[in-house]
Amino acid sequence: MSAMLERLVNQPYKHGFVTPIEEEVIAKGLSEDVIRIISRKKNEPDWLLEFRLNAYRHWLTMREPRWANVRYSEIDYQDIIYYAAPRPKKKLSSMDEVDPELRRAFEKLGVPLHEQKALAGVAVDVVFDSVSVATTYKTKLAELGIIFCSFSEAVQEHPELVKKYLGSVVPPTDNFFASLNSAVFTDGSFCYIPKGTKCPMDLSTYFRINTQDSGQFERTLIIAEEGASVSYLEGCTAPKFDTNQLHAAVVELIALDNAEIKYSTVQNWYTGDENGVGGIYNFVTKRGLCKGVNSKISWTQVETGSAITWKYPSCVLLGDNSIGEFYSVALTNHRQQADTGTKMTHIGRNTRSRIISKGISAGRSSNSYRGQVKIGPRAQNARNYSQCDSMLLGSACSANTFPYIDVQNNSGKVEHEASTSKIGEDQLFYFAQRGIGAEAAVSMIINGFCKDVFNQLPMEFAVEATKLLGLKLEGSVG
Amino acid sequence: MKGKNILLEVRNLSAEVAGAQILKGINLTVKAGEVHAIMGPNGSGKSTFAKVLAGHADYSVTGGQVLYQGKNLLDMPPEERSRAGVFLAFQYPVEIPGVSNSAFLRLAYNTLQGARGAEELDPLEFDDFIREKIKLVGMDPSFLDRSVNEGFSGGEKKRNEIVQMAVLQPTLAVLDETDSGLDIDALKVVANGVNQLIRPDNAIILVTHYQRLLNYIVPDFVHVIESGQIVKTGGKELAFELENRGYDWVRAEFDAAKAAA
Numbered sequence: 001m002s003a004m005l006e007r008l009v010n011q012p013y014k015h016g017f018v019t020p021i022e023e024e025v026i027a028k029g030l031s032e033d034v035i036r037i038i039s040r041k042k043n044e045p046d047w048l049l050e051f052r053l054n055a056y057r058h059w060l061t062m063r064e065p066r067w068a069n070v071r072y073s074e075i076d077y078q079d080i081i082y083y084a085a086p087r088p089k090k091k092l093s094s095m096d097e098v099d100p101e102l103r104r105a106f107e108k109l110g111v112p113l114h115e116q117k118a119l120a121g122v123a124v125d126v127v128f129d130s131v132s133v134a135t136t137y138k139t140k141l142a143e144l145g146i147i148f149c150s151f152s153e154a155v156q157e158h159p160e161l162v163k164k165y166l167g168s169v170v171p172p173t174d175n176f177f178a179s180l181n182s183a184v185f186t187d188g189s190f191c192y193i194p195k196g197t198k199c200p201m202d203l204s205t206y207f208r209i210n211t212q213d214s215g216q217f218e219r220t221l222i223i224a225e226e227g228a229s230v231s232y233l234e235g236c237t238a239p240k241f242d243t244n245q246l247h248a249a250v251v252e253l254i255a256l257d258n259a260e261i262k263y264s265t266v267q268n269w270y271t272g273d274e275n276g277v278g279g280i281y282n283f284v285t286k287r288g289l290c291k292g293v294n295s296k297i298s299w300t301q302v303e304t305g306s307a308i309t310w311k312y313p314s315c316v317l318l319g320d321n322s323i324g325e326f327y328s329v330a331l332t333n334h335r336q337q338a339d340t341g342t343k344m345t346h347i348g349r350n351t352r353s354r355i356i357s358k359g360i361s362a363g364r365s366s367n368s369y370r371g372q373v374k375i376g377p378r379a380q381n382a383r384n385y386s387q388c389d390s391m392l393l394g395s396a397c398s399a400n401t402f403p404y405i406d407v408q409n410n411s412g413k414v415e416h417e418a419s420t421s422k423i424g425e426d427q428l429f430y431f432a433q434r435g436i437g438a439e440a441a442v443s444m445i446i447n448g449f450c451k452d453v454f455n456q457l458p459m460e461f462a463v464e465a466t467k468l469l470g471l472k473l474e475g476s477v478g
Numbered sequence: 479m480k481g482k483n484i485l486l487e488v489r490n491l492s493a494e495v496a497g498a499q500i501l502k503g504i505n506l507t508v509k510a511g512e513v514h515a516i517m518g519p520n521g522s523g524k525s526t527f528a529k530v531l532a533g534h535a536d537y538s539v540t541g542g543q544v545l546y547q548g549k550n551l552l553d554m555p556p557e558e559r560s561r562a563g564v565f566l567a568f569q570y571p572v573e574i575p576g577v578s579n580s581a582f583l584r585l586a587y588n589t590l591q592g593a594r595g596a597e598e599l600d601p602l603e604f605d606d607f608i609r610e611k612i613k614l615v616g617m618d619p620s621f622l623d624r625s626v627n628e629g630f631s632g633g634e635k636k637r638n639e640i641v642q643m644a645v646l647q648p649t650l651a652v653l654d655e656t657d658s659g660l661d662i663d664a665l666k667v668v669a670n671g672v673n674q675l676i677r678p679d680n681a682i683i684l685v686t687h688y689q690r691l692l693n694y695i696v697p698d699f700v701h702v703i704e705s706g707q708i709v710k711t712g713g714k715e716l717a718f719e720l721e722n723r724g725y726d727w728v729r730a731e732f733d734a735a736k737a738a739a
């Protein structure tokens with residue numbers, strides 16, 4: 001039965017193609033000079049170069065964290081390309097101007113890059129290696145005062161907003177990878193929803209790493225002003241390479257009074273092969289600040305890829321009555337390692353948080369949930385509910401749960417539930433006796449297991465996530 | 479009886495589980511329209527026989543043959559047996575958390591329809607269809623939204639098995655101790671449901687320890703299984719005799735007959 005499950009969860013990575021377009025890269029390695037080059041290439045103001053250099057100088061004093069339940073050989077930070085951009089870099093005003101090779105690559109990925117496809121209601125900002133290539137629907141959004149553009153463009157067009165909020169949630173000294181990102185980030189998405197505006201469509205970014213040995217250090221900043229709301233979708237893939245690629249992104253969300261941000265990710269970076277060769281190191285810092293009263297930030301993630309995932313989308317609940325949510329499905333297979341979870345920091349009164357984490361481990365993978373719930377002294381009547389469920393497929397994988405709870409206010413209420421289950425042979429036999437083959441049975445059980453999280457995803461993404469898990473579990477059943 | 483279609487032919491079937499020989503030469507012929515009861519003491523091999531027919535991987539066949547509608551049943555994987563019309567009502571139905579009863583039933587039904595080349599039902603059509611089926615055992619529609627067997631009482635699980643039988647309309651249904659754990663009212667409901675599913679072109683094998691089920695589902699044949707063999711076959715009156723006299727005498731008679739032979 002274990003052998004059958006292994007075949008079920010083993011299927012080749014579908015996005016493992018390299019797009020042969022000319023890229024502009026700078027030599028491997030990291031130094032103040034490299035940072036200056038990046039900053040100059042991007043035509044950045046002095047304060048931003050200072051921001052980068054300060055982050056870099058601080059980073060030099062830091063040590064790579066080793067507390068996560070993941071193992072990997074040391075990363076040589078001098079062996080990474082810190083800047084790669086598709087050439088030519090001339091400004092594009094319409095989709096038709098995008099390199100046909102690039103367009104074909106996105107078509108293969110299923111990104112709705114064409115305006116027509118985008119009519120489905122998704123505005124897409126595409127980040128290809130380090131530079132945002134094209135942004136759809138910008139004009140329509142601009143009419144509402146919504147800014148949705150690449151990070152580089154925001155630096156040029158809206159420097160006051162970038163300066164005000166950059167590093168305000170994840171300071172450049174926050175942690176090793178956030179500092180590295182602050183020093184060398186190349187592009188990402190910027191999104192600003194003005195006061196009282198509900199963004200009429202889901203905003204979407206598609207990240208893809210193309211160049212071998214390149215790191216992707218994107219920076220995303222989303223600001224929802226008073227009474228504003230937005231739903232943001234992020235999808236990720238990478239081609240297959242034998243070497244490991246580093247992805248160290250920083251995402252900062254800021255919700256002011258009565259604002260709401262919903263951030264959904266479907267992550268399908270290359271996982272490495274079944275022996276653990278290659279694959280993405282996904283070391284990401286994502287944090288949302290519920291700054292205003294009654295604000296709400298909701299993270300939903302479906303993590304199926306990467307060789308190593310180190311990621312804790314968190315909420316700082318500063319405003320009174322603010323709400324933080326984290327819904328997660330993490331599937332690991334082969335030699336994948338995931339240490340992922342969240343941090344809910346309750347500071348304001350009557351703040352509430354909810355954590356639903358579903359881990360699925362297969363092959364020889366290791367899947368850990370790590371979560372912290374902290375209720376500060378001023379957080380009167382704060383509440384948290386956490387539920388962490390693990391499912392094991394086969395007997396060579398592992399699942400761990402590391403909850404940290406820190407309550408400094410007597411009125412706080414924290415609930416934590418956890419469960420571990422296995423797909424049993426008797427369950428599969430029961431399905432079979434009703435005419436349902438093992439593949440369909442496993443898929444149905446896993447979708448049932450993930451239901452609470454999938455229900456949180458926007459419709460399109462929910463369908464994609466269901467399909468993706470199906471693909472990961474596809475195989476011949478003997 | 480002559481001229482009736484033979485559905486199942488079991489010839490000298492032996493099987494083992496975890497290295498222990500449980501079935502030691504079972505012979506049984508089941509024709510369309512018949513109800514067979516297989517009775518026997520605990521550990522006699524009744525449930526093993528049911529599971530071997532369904533193709534459970536823990537049980538390996540060590541000898542003999544099973545023909546179902548003339549085909550070699552033992553060559554077919556469990557899901558194909560099901561799609562060919564062999565149904566097993568489980569003694570202990572498993573719980574499947576997170577999978578709703580209606581989604582499960584619909585997938586099972588549509589898989590079968592697909593295998594038959596018949597039309598599948600969409601969720602709305604299936605809802606109408608299944609609401610009719612559950613009336614058969616007086617099941618509340620709220621059960622359709624609950625996870626398969628999760629938190630169901632023993633009686634509810636058994637009724638759910640009969641609902642599945644009603645959905646799949648099997649040609650050969652094997653009911654493994656469907657009466658165990660049921661109070662008398664639930665037993666009547668389940669038996670009534672089964673009786674409504676009996677057709678001239680299908681057959682039922684009731685595996686049971688007690689005679690009381692047979693008051694409600696009347697068998698054409700009663701077989702006594704003992705140490706992995708069918709040691710006596712009779713009509714429905716044999717069940718009453720077993721109820722009164724226990725099983726020991728059957729074994730004694732069988733051994734005496736063997737010694738005389």
